[in-house]
Amino acid sequence: MIALIRLVGVGFVVLTIIYVGLSVWSRRVRRRKLQERWDARRPTADREAFIRRGLERYDNSIRRKLILGVYVVPVLVVVTIIYLTNFY
Incomplete structure (x- = not known):
């Protein structure tokens, strides 16, 4: 359980640095x-x-929101690997 908490904590910090x-x-x-x-x-x-107007439009664009995939994609990959390792 401690290893999972450590993995989540370190993963969150690394993904946050990449996102920023x-x-x-x-x-x-x-x-x-x-x-x-x-x-x-x-x-x-x-x-x-x-x-300034161009950057305001950028702030509301889909491109900026897609950068949040930095958090989603690695989590999905890890969950998929764990699932496939344990159940197949």
Whole structure:
């Protein structure tokens, strides 16, 4: 039982570090693309306002929510391996 608690605890910490890193990286990529789009088109809007609106849309997008798969996929893999090991 202690081994299971340790596995869950360490797994949660590792997955959280991966999630935070992936979220920061994805947001930086989105910001860079918005900056490049603004530089290419030179719209009449303020650059910072354009980037802020783009990042707000990104925050509500499905792409950001898919990053939560960092928690779901490894848990499903471990549960599947345990199930197949014990019952097949």
